[in-house]
Structures are given as structure tokens and as C-alpha cells.
Amino acid sequence: MNDMSVLERAVSQQDIKISARKVQVYYGDKHALKDVDVDILDKTVTAFIGPSGCGKSTFLRCINRMNDTIPAARVEGEIRLDGEDVYDRRVDPVQLRAKVGMVFQKPNPFPKSIYDNVAYGPRIHGLARNRAELDEIVEKSLRGAALWNEVKDRLGEPGTGLSGGQQQRLCIARAVATSPEVLLMDEPCSALDPIATAQVEELIDELRSRFSVVIVTHSMQQAARVSQKTAFFHLGNLVEYGETDDIFTKPQDSRTEAYISGRIG
Amino acid sequence: MNDMSVLERAVSQQDIKISARKVQVYYGDKHALKDVDVDILDKTVTAFIGPSGCGKSTFLRCINRMNDTIPAARVEGEIRLDGEDVYDRRVDPVQLRAKVGMVFQKPNPFPKSIYDNVAYGPRIHGLARNRAELDEIVEKSLRGAALWNEVKDRLGEPGTGLSGGQQQRLCIARAVATSPEVLLMDEPCSALDPIATAQVEELIDELRSRFSVVIVTHSMQQAARVSQKTAFFHLGNLVEYGETDDIFTKPQDSRTEAYISGRIG
Amino acid sequence: MTDLPMPQNPAAAQPAQKSSLLSQDDRTRRRNAAEKRFRSYGAAAIGLALAALVVLMITIISAGSGAFRQTYLSIPVALNAEQLDPEGNRDPAEMSKVLTLRYGSVLDSALAAAVENTGIQIEGLSDREIKGLISREAAAQVRNRVLADPELVGQTIELDVLVNGRVDGYFKGRVTMASAARDANTSPEQLMLADALAERGMLVTRFNWNFVTNPDASDQRPEAAGVGVAILGSLYMMLVVLFLAVPIGVAASIYLEEFAPKNRWTDIIEVNISNLAAVPSIVFGILGLAAFINFAGLPQSAPIVGGLVLTLMTLPTIIISTRAALKAVPPSIRDAALGVGASRMQSVFHHVLPLAMPGILTGTIIGLAQALGETAPLLLIGMVAFVREFPGAPPEGLFDPASALPVQVYNWTQRADPAFIERASGAIIVLLVFLLCMNLLAIWLRRRFERRW
Amino acid sequence: MPLSWALIASFMLAIAGYFVGRQRIYASAGPDIRLLHSRPVYHGASVALTTLILPLAVLAIASFMRMGGVIGASAGPVAGLVALGAAVLGLGWGVSRVGQGFQARNAVEKIVLGILILCSVIAIATTAAIVLSLLFETGHFLQLYDWKTFFFGTEWTPRFQGNSQLGVLPLLWGTLYVSLIALLVAVPIGLFAAIYMSEYASKRVRGIAKPAIEVLAGIPTIVYGLFALITVGPMLRDYFAQPMGLGNSASSVLTAGLVMGIMLIPFVSSLSDDIINAVPQSLRDGALGLGSTPSETIRQVVLPAALPGIVGAVLLAASRAIGETMIVVLGAGAAARMSLNPFEAMTTITVKIVSQLTGDNDFSSPETLVAFALGLTLFVITLGLNIVALYIVRKYREQYE
Amino acid sequence: AQAREQIQISGSSTVLPYATIVAEAFGENTDYRTPVIESGGTGAGLQKFCEGVGTNTIDIANASRQIREGELAACQGNGVTEIMEVRIGYDGIVFASSANGPDFAFTPADWFNALSAKVVVDGAVADNSATNWSQVNPDLPDQEILAFVPGTKHGTREVFEEKVILAGCEESGALEVFTAELGEDAAHEACMTLRTDGRAVDIDGDYTETLARIDSSPNGIGVFGLAFYENNTDKLSVGTISGVTPSTETIASGEYPVSRPLFIYVKKAHFEQVDGLKEFVEFFVSDDLAGPDGPLAEYGLVSDPELADIQAAVADETVMQ
Numbered sequence A, B: 001m002n003d004m005s006v007l008e009r010a011v012s013q014q015d016i017k018i019s020a021r022k023v024q025v026y027y028g029d030k031h032a033l034k035d036v037d038v039d040i041l042d043k044t045v046t047a048f049i050g051p052s053g054c055g056k057s058t059f060l061r062c063i064n065r066m067n068d069t070i071p072a073a074r075v076e077g078e079i080r081l082d083g084e085d086v087y088d089r090r091v092d093p094v095q096l097r098a099k100v101g102m103v104f105q106k107p108n109p110f111p112k113s114i115y116d117n118v119a120y121g122p123r124i125h126g127l128a129r130n131r132a133e134l135d136e137i138v139e140k141s142l143r144g145a146a147l148w149n150e151v152k153d154r155l156g157e158p159g160t161g162l163s164g165g166q167q168q169r170l171c172i173a174r175a176v177a178t179s180p181e182v183l184l185m186d187e188p189c190s191a192l193d194p195i196a197t198a199q200v201e202e203l204i205d206e207l208r209s210r211f212s213v214v215i216v217t218h219s220m221q222q223a224a225r226v227s228q229k230t231a232f233f234h235l236g237n238l239v240e241y242g243e244t245d246d247i248f249t250k251p252q253d254s255r256t257e258a259y260i261s262g263r264i265g
Numbered sequence C: 001m002t003d004l005p006m007p008q009n010p011a012a013a014q015p016a017q018k019s020s021l022l023s024q025d026d027r028t029r030r031r032n033a034a035e036k037r038f039r040s041y042g043a044a045a046i047g048l049a050l051a052a053l054v055v056l057m058i059t060i061i062s063a064g065s066g067a068f069r070q071t072y073l074s075i076p077v078a079l080n081a082e083q084l085d086p087e088g089n090r091d092p093a094e095m096s097k098v099l100t101l102r103y104g105s106v107l108d109s110a111l112a113a114a115v116e117n118t119g120i121q122i123e124g125l126s127d128r129e130i131k132g133l134i135s136r137e138a139a140a141q142v143r144n145r146v147l148a149d150p151e152l153v154g155q156t157i158e159l160d161v162l163v164n165g166r167v168d169g170y171f172k173g174r175v176t177m178a179s180a181a182r183d184a185n186t187s188p189e190q191l192m193l194a195d196a197l198a199e200r201g202m203l204v205t206r207f208n209w210n211f212v213t214n215p216d217a218s219d220q221r222p223e224a225a226g227v228g229v230a231i232l233g234s235l236y237m238m239l240v241v242l243f244l245a246v247p248i249g250v251a252a253s254i255y256l257e258e259f260a261p262k263n264r265w266t267d268i269i270e271v272n273i274s275n276l277a278a279v280p281s282i283v284f285g286i287l288g289l290a291a292f293i294n295f296a297g298l299p300q301s302a303p304i305v306g307g308l309v310l311t312l313m314t315l316p317t318i319i320i321s322t323r324a325a326l327k328a329v330p331p332s333i334r335d336a337a338l339g340v341g342a343s344r345m346q347s348v349f350h351h352v353l354p355l356a357m358p359g360i361l362t363g364t365i366i367g368l369a370q371a372l373g374e375t376a377p378l379l380l381i382g383m384v385a386f387v388r389e390f391p392g393a394p395p396e397g398l399f400d401p402a403s404a405l406p407v408q409v410y411n412w413t414q415r416a417d418p419a420f421i422e423r424a425s426g427a428i429i430v431l432l433v434f435l436l437c438m439n440l441l442a443i444w445l446r447r448r449f450e451r452r453w
Numbered sequence D: 001m002p003l004s005w006a007l008i009a010s011f012m013l014a015i016a017g018y019f020v021g022r023q024r025i026y027a028s029a030g031p032d033i034r035l036l037h038s039r040p041v042y043h044g045a046s047v048a049l050t051t052l053i054l055p056l057a058v059l060a061i062a063s064f065m066r067m068g069g070v071i072g073a074s075a076g077p078v079a080g081l082v083a084l085g086a087a088v089l090g091l092g093w094g095v096s097r098v099g100q101g102f103q104a105r106n107a108v109e110k111i112v113l114g115i116l117i118l119c120s121v122i123a124i125a126t127t128a129a130i131v132l133s134l135l136f137e138t139g140h141f142l143q144l145y146d147w148k149t150f151f152f153g154t155e156w157t158p159r160f161q162g163n164s165q166l167g168v169l170p171l172l173w174g175t176l177y178v179s180l181i182a183l184l185v186a187v188p189i190g191l192f193a194a195i196y197m198s199e200y201a202s203k204r205v206r207g208i209a210k211p212a213i214e215v216l217a218g219i220p221t222i223v224y225g226l227f228a229l230i231t232v233g234p235m236l237r238d239y240f241a242q243p244m245g246l247g248n249s250a251s252s253v254l255t256a257g258l259v260m261g262i263m264l265i266p267f268v269s270s271l272s273d274d275i276i277n278a279v280p281q282s283l284r285d286g287a288l289g290l291g292s293t294p295s296e297t298i299r300q301v302v303l304p305a306a307l308p309g310i311v312g313a314v315l316l317a318a319s320r321a322i323g324e325t326m327i328v329v330l331g332a333g334a335a336a337r338m339s340l341n342p343f344e345a346m347t348t349i350t351v352k353i354v355s356q357l358t359g360d361n362d363f364s365s366p367e368t369l370v371a372f373a374l375g376l377t378l379f380v381i382t383l384g385l386n387i388v389a390l391y392i393v394r395k396y397r398e399q400y401e
Numbered sequence E: 001a002q003a004r005e006q007i008q009i010s011g012s013s014t015v016l017p018y019a020t021i022v023a024e025a026f027g028e029n030t031d032y033r034t035p036v037i038e039s040g041g042t043g044a045g046l047q048k049f050c051e052g053v054g055t056n057t058i059d060i061a062n063a064s065r066q067i068r069e070g071e072l073a074a075c076q077g078n079g080v081t082e083i084m085e086v087r088i089g090y091d092g093i094v095f096a097s098s099a100n101g102p103d104f105a106f107t108p109a110d111w112f113n114a115l116s117a118k119v120v121v122d123g124a125v126a127d128n129s130a131t132n133w134s135q136v137n138p139d140l141p142d143q144e145i146l147a148f149v150p151g152t153k154h155g156t157r158e159v160f161e162e163k164v165i166l167a168g169c170e171e172s173g174a175l176e177v178f179t180a181e182l183g184e185d186a187a188h189e190a191c192m193t194l195r196t197d198g199r200a201v202d203i204d205g206d207y208t209e210t211l212a213r214i215d216s217s218p219n220g221i222g223v224f225g226l227a228f229y230e231n232n233t234d235k236l237s238v239g240t241i242s243g244v245t246p247s248t249e250t251i252a253s254g255e256y257p258v259s260r261p262l263f264i265y266v267k268k269a270h271f272e273q274v275d276g277l278k279e280f281v282e283f284f285v286s287d288d289l290a291g292p293d294g295p296l297a298e299y300g301l302v303s304d305p306e307l308a309d310i311q312a313a314v315a316d317e318t319v320m321q
């Protein structure tokens, strides 16, 4: 299976999954994102890096229109998923979000059992024909999020009683369970220990064979490890975007260089 | 002043600030923390590391009795602060928490303005005689948490409108503003970019000259960078505790070694 | 899906599994339909509620707006000295022996003279019908004026007197010629006379402040009845309720939600409070009679007792909504406050309470609204009463007899003269205005406190 | 009025005490007041509170003894003096406590906690008083009337001449039937309205709709009653009951239930709206992010999280329904009857409590005293319902964060 | 105890309108304050009255019936011993239907046969199955039977049962049949048990409610007080009983059978303590007010033919034995 995905990756590398043009986001008067142009490729992991508050989460939330829920937020410009404008009036944000899954920066498990947390997406999207299939999806997703062993005996307990890191992995499992085409992950590993992080990174690598993954991370190392493309944001601007290796080894912009070498924040 | 603090550190290194003996924590039936014995020194940074769900946050919350707020949690054993049992009936948990400040794993700013978030502690403890002094404390704390530049023009805006990392730094600033004797930080840098992380680490190092700092972190590098002592938790046990250098270079316990080398999680 | 044979042209393989965003698949369409339905249920629910409100409002206002207008007749009245001051010494003490009945006859002759002077000729108009044109209140009106200024006796003064309720109703459309034909208390001739007087400008219908300021009047004088005493009584009671129920309710909720240990006792208290909400309001009246009047010796018919009873009655509403609001504040806020060394009391009063404020205010609004419109408990403590004297200023006034707005409504709807039905609707309008004033403040406050986290 | 003078004097002393307390702590604190356990405000407040508490207690006890007839009116001035003395004592004690080592905040908080407890005790005391005032007369009733007929009788026909049938069952049935219909109207409408206001409506619409709906709770019930009597009742009869052959009564359970339901909408909608609004946005984001529609989010995530509060709101509405009189009298009639047909006239326990208490019956006859027994029975029944509700909430309660 | 300035009155809502008229005039024409008059029913009024003596108890109880033995005993038990019973006049009870419908001329027997649960059919006791007035009495209009009778809380109900239904029972001869079949006590009870199939509708509210019900069910016939009817002659048409049209005159003369006396009960012990109490009672029964031409009669109270005796009794402060 792995061989195949490698092969696949090679051929589909150049498909553009998401393309953003001149995206502007305002929170009330605050201009939080300025003129962002970016093409995110299919079956690729793209990392967003940049100092805190630069607009990474904001841009992520634009892609699956989660910004719709913030009354003050206003988005301009164009974001296309498979060539279709996601802000088109005919687009149903629900269908969009089913295709573009998301893991949030703050873990937000539902006040339900662990099982129901993970089964929520498959249930609403009708991904399982019966209970057995659902069980399978839940187990697979929890395993993928490196949580299965810790919770397999307490699937019926509330997800809110887990430790911070466990909650975050639960949210990852929940997002994976719906099999989206694109997975947006906002600092998925920030609350995780190195081993869990490694497992999640492995999962991301595996997911890449099927979806496009966008990950926000503060860890340069992680970006280097998991991503093929990296975008660097600074003060609401997308400063530089390119092959991960290039960004980390030969950044074009002085700000990127400064950030990578630890000089600006 | 730096010279002085170095001097001071040398002499007071051995003062025990917090000593825990046979601490057990149960969440209902779940035995989350088993027989933890540890001495935390004054004017020292102690790092707690360990896989997710091993009980680091739980132990941290024991120290300033934040566990009192979880009805299901039950603490046994003895924790002494400056030789006084914090679970003594005569101890006022409020006074205890004023001395032992805390930054939580999930950022939880008050739904108030940024200024009021930071000023809250100083206000209730009467740390400022007048508005000017309060302004000064707020500014100093925000600077310490590397947030001042980002928010100095919007101190009146709600703290909940900040980005994840900004919220986390706001919480750090809030905790620092009350000048506690011990500062407990539960993964304070997990949502921060490297530069902000570096600034917070700098702050921690600075704080060390005045308080004792306990920090939970998943980053081995960070533990190595900021802490003098490290404790490794695993499945509710305190497996190993010692000088940070020793833990990372010559761990005594096989589990510690496995964790550090990335084999168990 | 990964088992598929490797496609040569990936683009060709994609459409099979990829759906366009612009076209919805079946399931999405169904879910969106469900979403639309759900949303329209919500809109329909609001629509229904608002429609009910509008219908009720229209009913009330169309029935009650008449109470705010009143017809007056202005006639010259010769104050005959022989009748009004038989002793002739203009001594008010002596003159007060003359009853209103005597003044009635003075008015009767004044009226007859006035009608004659205008030269109006109406077929079959009897003396009784001319006399019946004006309210019985008029005599009292004249008497008061004369006693206040005895020198008026012997003079002829121009007087604005209330007309009879039926005639007044005629000018407001309540009484018609057809109904008057059947009505024992008026007649088409009387109405024709009124029409003729109105043409000459002697009869005018104008805004009726007296409705808001007058006290109640007896069954024979609907045109003179007002809600003055009732407004004061309701105001006093609401003050008592506001100053007792809200602080006590909020304090009790804070204790139960934030401080009380969660054990069987608090369960009992919780059940007990929601059970108190189900106790019929009249039972609170029984309690009020037993505890405040018979045991504590507070006076009958006093707003203080009414206020206390209503306080007990509204407490559960306030406590239940406040507790729900406190419960909804996320624990992380409390943690945050405790973490910087605030005491539990401080965390509650500084953070939790302000965040729970919208819910508390909602409970207060609903509780007060309910208290303001309640009659049943007042039945037993003597506030469902005919009270003509205004209570004094608080705090002593709280102990004076008074009625209340809902009581006035209740009383008036029971009276025989149909003119009182209009008054009752008018009183309801006053009550709603009262309620609105009370709510506006709370709603404004609630808006300021509302936020999502 | 010696008592109110004593009260005012105590208040003045307390205010003075506040400043004295603050003064003393500043004086004794030395250069750095930050070292104090409590802020000076708390020291001031603790003095003020200790000054107030004793005289208030004295006055409370005195007026209680006065009511109970233990002391006469002439004891007023004495009580006033004692209270004043107590205030001075409290002041002295309070001031003497002020000092570096004194934990004023804890002392103040203890007193505040005491006040909070006292307030919650009022709720209990009310219940006790209600039960007591009902119990006594119920005892009288049961001496005069056979309890078996009362509890199990299916006929309710009080007579002036005595020998009445006073069976509670038809009244109970009417109560449950009317309340059920009212809730069937109020809960769906109220809940959907709450959902729409908190999740869909713009801020402006919500800002108008919510208070507007709340007005429904403030309209005097007699207006609803007349509405039921004049408009709804005949309408139901002419367009539903008669065509369907279900009777031709203008007053019916359905009429009262419908109209009462309208009145109860704000109880459900406004309280639920607050609760739903308080569910953290992050939960909604979580569900929306998985591609659920807003309605799925609401049904599956938001509502379960808000459940305890919503149940509270529904219970409150149910309580009002059970306790309502005017609408039932005018809408459902006064006939005690057990029937399934919602187009028939029936009546409720509450209505009969009111009418037996305010009627022309002999006040010492079972026909009047039965009102107290009815009240007590209703009390016990609703108590049972509430216990069940609490149990259900406990079972399904879901805690977030 | 201290004196009270304002008279406090409680009791029957039937007496209330008359009491308010008197109180208003009393307040207007004297220097005393206008009395406060609660309405809460005869029972509740008498209960408050019998609560005890003293300024925080009421002074006068309005009653639409005479005080009962048990109530008197309770009064005396609480120290309320010197009670003055003052009959203020009579209240006529009339039967009226919508003004737009046909006129009715009833006899008590018609009422009995229309509303009683059991009637006599062919000499045997049977369930009442009459649906139209014309079935009861061919002279009556062919209109559905629907009667709004006072609920069991109202004193009017008692009068209605005794003076109309029971009288009709006797008049129609049903009482004899019932007595033969059921025994005397049960026969009375059987006479006065109204049918429960929705044709006799109890009204727990007041006359306005009855009027509103006739508005919404134009077939209905309601039971009203005379005063109420006289204020609403445009909407109601009154039925005659045995050929007599109700009016203050026919009732005072005893021709019209359905009426009852109204009372006020006064605590003599309060004459000292409450300003103007005695004056008020005297004012109440004075010719100016309670006389046949006074405002009370004008409003619908049937003036007491023995008013002079009552005035004398009040002047003498005669108390009940």
C-alpha cells in the first residue's frame, strides 16, 4: 500500500487542490489577512508557519468557511477548491466542510462519550451502513490518532474527562473519521508528547496518500519533517511559499530567514 | 541585579520550596497519580515531562489545590509548601493560590478587556496603590509574556478575541502579574512560535531569580533549555527525578531512557 | 479505493469519486432540506409567538383605548344659595351637611335650563333622560368645588362635568342608536340630545388624564373610575418584590450552585424550589394571610403584604433561572480566577455573576412580569378591594390600603355596567406600559452583559 | 418608631466602622500594605458587618417575639436600646479584631456566605410554612370528610346543603390534561423560538423578538382568559368540535391548553435562549467543522449541552401551567369531568382551590376546607414530578469543558 | 389597641357593588375616610370577620346569605361575640337569554325538567334526555337546552337549586315519585342534581362571564342578578317566571319568587376603635341610600320593605343572640 501511495504521489503532485487569490480578512476594522495568494496541492502536506497572531488560523478557517461563524469576520478575495469558488453563493458550506475537515487549535471534544465523539461525523454523513462498520471506523480513527490503546476500555466515558493531549488526539480522530478530502489541522501536536507527536506525524504522512493536508505548526522541525510545501506568514501577509526544503534552506525573503533563524517573532 | 541573582541562586539552591510525599490522586475510581514523592527547590525551574495522560497536569493542580474544584478528584498524601502542609485544614487555599500561581494548559482568558485580564490579580491582592502603578504592572507583565507590542494599542479589547498563542501569553502575563512565589505552568509554550517561546523561556529564566517555577512541557529541548531539575512521569508514577542534565544524558530508569529516545509514549 | 488499478490518467479517475461543490449530492440535499425545515420551524415559532402577541395587543388596545378619552359637558350652573347653604352663613362646616343628593337637583335644573336655552327640540325627550345625561360624579364635583370656595354659592359658574357612561360610550362607538333602543339606561332620544349638544360644542370628547390619576369609583360611575390607586399599589408592591426577591433569589442561587456541597440535602432543596414554582399562586395567598396578617399582624390590604407574598411567589422563578445561568458559565473561567489567587467568593462575584447576568435578568423580567399581573394571592390578603383613598408615600405608604392594577382589571371585568369593560382594557394597557417600562431597563442591562465565549 | 431609629443608628455606626477599620489597618500595616492578608476594604467591611449583624439579630428576635405575643408593644424602646448596645458591642469587637494577623477577607466571606445560606433557607422556610398552613386545615377537612372518597372519588359535586361528593380524581385528570396540552404548545414553540433566536437570528431580530415574546408572560391572565372565552373557544367549537362530532362545548380543555401554551412560550423561549447562548462557541465550531449542518449541530451538540437548563425552563412552564386559574376558568369551564375528549369542558385542581376559597360556602364546612386538602395533594404530586425530573436530568446531564 | 381611621369590609361579591356605592357616598359626604371593601366571597369574608376582635381584623362582613351555625360558633370561639346582623335588601335572580333570540316564559317545573339529571317520564324515574325547550314545555320556543348556571361556589346556586329546581320538582310532581322510590332525603338530592351532559354549564366566574358565554353561544340561557340584567338590557332579554317579570317592585312585593336577602355583619366591639363605623352602618340603611328611591334601588337592589325596623335595630346597636 505504501509503495502505491508513493507512486501516486509522484503523479498527482502537481494537481492544485486549493487555490487562494487576493484573500483579505477583516475582523471588524482589523485587517488580519492581506492579499494572500497560495496554491495548495493535492496529496501533499502543506505547513503554515509564522509568528503567533500572524493570521495562520484565520486563513485556515477561511478555507472551509469556518469564519462564517464569527460575526465580525469578513472575507474578500477568492478561494477555489478543485476550481470551484468556495465563497460562491451556490456552495453549501456544509458540503464544503464535509470535504474539508478541521482540527482546532484548542481541543474541543463534545460533551459526549469518546465513541460518540468519533462516530459523530460518520453518522451525520452516513458513512457506515451498520454498527459494525461504525465500530470499525471509530477504531481505525482512534488508532490513527494514537489514542486507541489509552481509551479502548473507556469508550463510553465522556470525552471531556481526558487529559489535554488526549482530547487533542480525540479531535484528530474525530476529524479523520469523516474521511475528508482536505484536512486542516491547527497546531494538532502542540499538546502532545514527542511519541504521540510522532504517531500523529505518521498518520499525517499516511493521510497524504489520500487527501491534502494543511497543518499549522510552530515547530520548524515538525514542518520540515512532515510537509512538502511550506508557507510563511507574517503580520497578515503570506511572505513566502515554496518547497519545504527550499524554505528552510534557502529562503528568498529576509523576513523568512529572520524567522527561521529565530530573529523575528 | 543579575549578578546578585546568580549569587543568590547559588546559596539558596538547596532550599526546598515544595515537598510532596506519597501523593495519590483518584478521579472517582481511576487512580491517576500513584505515590509521588518529589522535592521542588526554590529559585529553580523544574520541568515535568512524560507522555500525554500520565498525570503531569494532575500533579500540578495538586500543588495549588486547584483539584479542589473537580468534585470527582480525591487527593491523598502530603504536599508541603515551605514546610507547611497545603492540605492542612487551617490552610486558606486562596492564600495558597496567591502564592502559587498557575497557567493552564488550555488558555482561558476572562471575557474582559486585555488590560483587565492582567490587572485582575494585582487588583484583588492590592498590589498597586494607584492607577499608574497598576498600568506599570500590566505593562511589565505583558512585556514579560512577549505580548506587549502586539496588544499595546488594543488593551481595551476583549481578551477572547486574541489568537490562540496570544491568549496563552495573556494567561502567562496574568499569572506573572500577581508576583507569586511559585509559578506552575502547564505547557505554556505549546501554542507559541519559536520566537515567542524563546521570549517566554527568557521570562522563566528571569522569574527563577525570584520564584520557583514548575513547567510541564512536551518538548525535551525546552526542558533541557530552561530547567535545572526534571521529573519524568509515566502512567501516574513519578519514575525519575533529578538534575536535568543527568536525566537527559544518563537516565537511571529504562522507561525514562525509552521515552527520551522516543520509544514509549 | 486504494485497491483500484493504477489509473494512467489520474484526472480521468477523479470525477468518479469527486463531487462538485456546486451541485449537492442526494444526502446533502436531504440534509439541507432538513436544515431548511428546522430553520423554518424556528422562524415559524417566532412568527407564531409574535402573531399571538400582535393579536392580543390589538384586542387589548382596540378595546381599551376608549378609556383614555372621555366626554365632558360644559354648562353654566347656578349655585342656588337656598339649597346649598340653608343657613346662609357660608360656613363650610354647616354646608358640608348638604349631601351630594341635593347638589344633584341643582345640576338637574341647571341642565334642564341649559337644554332649554339652546332651543333643542327632540320628540319624546323626558326630563329623566335630560337628567341622566350627566354622571353622578358631577354632583360630588360641584360639592367639592363649593366646599373649597363657599363664596361661589349664589353665583353661576361654568362647569365641565362628566357625561353618563352610555352617552360617553355613544361618542366612542360603544353604544349605538339600535342598542340604546333596547337599553333601559339610555334612549335614542337622549343620544340625539347629546348629538345636538355636541354640534353646539357643549359636549366634547377629549383625552382623559383622570383615568390615570383618579381612584376607583363605584359601580354607578364608570366614567369617573381611574387607576391611580392601583398604579401606586402595583408600584409599591413591585418595589418590595424588586428589593427582596431579586437579591434573595440571586443569593440563594449563588449559594446552591457555587458553594453548597452537592449532596442529598442540596438535592432536596433543588427539588423543593422547583416544586415551589408549581405551587398555585393562591396558596401563597393562604400563606400570606396566615403568616403576615394573622401571625405577624401586618395590616390588611397593604402593599407590603402583597409585596411579600409576591416575593415568595417569584423567588422560585428567579432562583431557577439564575441557577441555570450560573451553571452555564464554563468552569474554566472559575479556574482562571482561582488560579490567580481569587477566593471562590471573588471568582463568583467578579466573573461568574456578570457572565450569568443575562440569565438572571431574564428570570427577573419574567418573575416580575408574573408578579405584576397576579391577582389570585391578593384575593386572600385583602388587596382585591375597592380603595378610593391614595396610599401615602413610602415607607409608611406601604402599610396603607391600596389595590393593584391586575386587581382593578379583575374587579372591573366583574362589574355590571359595560363601560367598565372598556376601563378594564384601559387598565390592562396601563399595566402593559408599566411592564414595558420595567422591562426596558432590564433588557438594556441584559444586552450589555450578553456575550459568547 | 424607636426600632427604625435603632436601625438607622446601627447603619450609621456600621458606616463609621467601615472607615475606622480601614483607618486602623492602614495605621497598623506599616509601610507595605501588600504584606497584609486582606485588602483594607475587607477590614473595613468586616467591622461594618460585625457592627450590623448583632443589632439586626436583636431586632429580628424582638419583632418575632412581638408577633408571637411574648412581649408587648411597650417593649419597643427597650428592644431598640438593646439593639443599639449590640451595635456598639459589635463595633468594638470588630475594631479590636483589625490588625496585621486578622484574616478580614475570610471573615467577611464567612458572613457573606452566612447571608447566602440564610437566603436559601428562605426558600425552605416558605415550603415549610406552606405545608404547615395547609396541613392544619387539611387535618380539619379529613376529620369532617372521608379520605377515601376524597382521594379515590371520581365525582366532584360540592353542595351547599352538605353531603357533597369531593373526589379529587376528575380535578387531577383535568389538571394533567390541560397542562399537557399547554406544554405541547409551549415547549415546541418556545424551544424552536429559542433556537432560532440564539442560532439563526441576527442580533437585531433577537434584540426585538426576545423582549417582545417576554411581553406574553406579562399580559394579565384574565386577558388570555377572555381571549379563550370569546375567540378561541367558539372557533374551536365551530371549526373542529362540531364538524368532527366531538361535542359543542365552547369551553374545552383544548381551548385552555392552547391559550395557556401561548402564555408559557416566553418561559421556555427566554430561559432556553439564555442557556443555549451560553454553550461555548468552540463546541459549535467542532461540529460545524465536521460538516454538520447548523441544525444537526444544534440538535446533537448544543441542545444536549444545554439540557439541564432547558429542563429547568420546561419545568417552570409546567409549574405555571399547573398553577394557572383564570385561563382555565374562562377557557376550560368549571365542570369536573374525566374524559379523553379534548373538546369537552373540564377543570383543574387550582381552579377549584380558588373557587372553594372565594365562594359563598360556609368557611368551616368541608366544601371550603377541601381547598387546603387539594392544595396539599397538588403539592405532593408536583413534588413527585419534580423528583422524577431531577432524576432524569441527572441521568442525561452532560458536562462540557 | 390604637384606633383605625379607615373602615375595612370584606365578603360577598354580590353585596360589593352596593357597598361600594354606599362607601363612595359616605366618603364624599362625611369627613370620614372612604372604607376599603374587599371582595373574596361570603365564606372568606366571614372567616376574616371571625378571626378575632382588634384593629387588624375587619369591621364588616358582606354576606349574600345568613351566617351559619358553625361560623357563628367559630366567631364566638375567637371572641367575636357582639355581632350585628343588618339586612340591607334583597337580590333578585333572573333568567335571561340573548336579546336576539326568542322570549321565554318559564315555570320552575320547566327548569326542573330541562336541567335535572333525573326526571319523571310516564310515572317512572328516568335519565333526562330532553334536548330542546319545546320538549320540556310545548309553549317554549324550539331552542336547544343550554343553561349557564352559577357554579357550586356561588350562593346564587343554592337559591337557584332551592327556589327554582326544587320548587319545580315539587310543582311537576316529580318529588312525590322520587320520594316514593328513593326516600325523602335522597329525593331532595335527586331533585337538585343537575345533568352533567353539558347542557347545564357551571359558571365559576361572574355574571360577565355568563354574558360572554351567551355572546358566544346564542342558544344559551343564563342566570343573572337583577342588577346585572338591568345594566345590560340591550344585550339580554329576561324570561318570566310563572308569568311574573322580575323587577325591584315585583320582588319586593313577593310576586317574583326567586330572590334572597343580603346582609352585612358588623362587629359592635369596633364601634369604639374604628372611626365612623356606626355612622357608616346607619348611612348604609338610611332612606337616602337604601330606600326604594335611593341609589341602591336604582342600581338593582330590592329595597327591604321593613327598612324602618332595620334602621331602628341599627340605632339601638342590637346584636345577634
Ligand SMILES: Nc1ncnc2c1ncn2[C@@H]1O[C@H](COP(=O)(O)OP(=O)(O)OP(=O)(O)O)[C@@H](O)[C@H]1O
Residues within 6 Å of the ligand: A161, A162, A163, A164, A165, A166, A191, A193, B027, B030, B032, B051, B052, B053, B054, B055, B056, B057, B058, B059, B070, B072, B105
Ligand atoms: N476530570 C477528570 N475526570 C476523570 N479523569 C481525568 C480527569 N482529568 C484527567 N483525568 C485522567 O487522569 C489521567 C491524567 O490526566 P492529566 O490531565 O494529569 O494528564 P497529563 O499528564 O497532563 O496529560 P497531557 O500531557 O495530555 O495534558 C488521564 O488518564 C486522564 O484521562
Ligand SMILES: Nc1ncnc2c1ncn2[C@@H]1O[C@H](COP(=O)(O)OP(=O)(O)OP(=O)(O)O)[C@@H](O)[C@H]1O
Residues within 6 Å of the ligand: A027, A030, A032, A051, A052, A053, A054, A055, A056, A057, A058, A059, A070, A072, A105, B160, B161, B162, B163, B164, B165, B166, B191, B193
Ligand atoms: N475573533 C476575533 N476577533 C478579533 N480579532 C481576532 C479574532 N480572531 C483573531 N483575531 C486577530 O487576528 C489576528 C490573526 O489571528 P490568528 O488567530 O489567525 O493568528 P494565528 O496565526 O493563528 O496565531 P497563533 O499561532 O497564536 O494561533 C490576531 O492579531 C488576532 O488578535
Ligand SMILES: [Mg+2]
Residues within 6 Å of the ligand: A056, A057, A058, A105, A186, B163, B164, B165
Ligand atoms: Mg492560531
Ligand SMILES: [Mg+2]
Residues within 6 Å of the ligand: A163, A164, A165, B056, B057, B058, B105, B186
Ligand atoms: Mg495536561
